[in-house]
Amino acid sequence: MTQAMKQDVYELLKAYEGQPAATAGTGKDLVNEPMIRHWCEAMGDTNPAYAGPDAVAPPTMLQAWTMGGLSGHHTGRSGAYDELLTLLDDAGYRSVVATDCEQEYLRPLRPGDAITFDAVIESVSERKTTKLGTGHFVTTRMDVRAGGELAGTHRFRILKYAPAAAKPKERPRRPRPVINRDNAGFWEGVQAHKLLVQRCADCATARFPWLPGCSACGSQEWDTFEAGGSGTVFSYVVMHHPPFPAFDPPYAVGLIELAEGVRMISNVVGVPYDKVRIGMPVRLEFLRVDEELELPVFRAQDCGEG
Missing domain, CATH: 2.40.50.840 (OB fold (Dihydrolipoamide Acetyltransferase, E2P))
Structure with a gap:
């Protein structure tokens, strides 16, 4: 791919910034005690704030309430995000890896809260070269609401990339003997x-x-x-x-x-x-x-x- 072609692809990718990735999404379940208990057991978190009549959900569960499970979400999904990923695939960036996420918590979530969310394609990076390969970082921002009130934001970043050419593998060397003054x-x-x-x-x-x-x-x-x-x-x-x-x-x-x-x-x-x-x-x-x-x-x- 020539430099001009790379620039043209980048311009097409940049056009997706600000477009919705999900609109008026709805959590499949209300915030509930069983899911909180399972999360805490899996994490080994015994904080008493997450149990009892005044329990709140662990803040790090923010994204969990928005997940669609194996069947996914049937409403709220935007076509723009799928189009962006398809464009990256067609440009040769067919591999993907999650790189990091950032969360901001604005109010606690409690059992019984109904969750809604919107997501936007926040940014697409210029072409970057990493140890994995060359590609573009795509960041989405999800705004999570409880009862219509903003409860937190979740930024999720992936790298869509073309894997770097594998280097010829050299045969590993045998371990070196430990040599000291005695031997x-x-x-x-x-x-x-x-x-x-x-x-x-x-x-x-x-x-x-x-x-x-x-x-x-x-x-x-x-x-x-x-x-x-x-x-x-x-x-x-x-x-x-x-x-x-x-x-x-x-x-x-x-x-x-x-x-x-x-x-x-x-x-x-x-x-x-x-x-x-x-x-x-x-x-x-x-x-x-x-x-x-x-x-x-x-x-x-x-x-x-x-």
């Missing part, structure tokens, strides 16, 4: 394609995951050694739910017992998830999951049923 050495080893295991400098107990102190003797002195990479599946689970971005369930997550006697959790690859078995021999390899991240995983060495 930084392990991840440095992974970058060098080494699986480093901590070893207590006093009692020589190997430990994994990395910890600041030895669980056997309490010593805080330690060194590391490189694991050979062979191990077996000590236990495993198959992940189905919940699905996470960058993961494709179902997949097997194993508790791997390394030949060095420590255990670590990682993915079991190279075999269908339903073929993983306890005791299955596995071998360490490093899997690059994106341009920044490599992870140690374990490839099954035996695909038999066992």
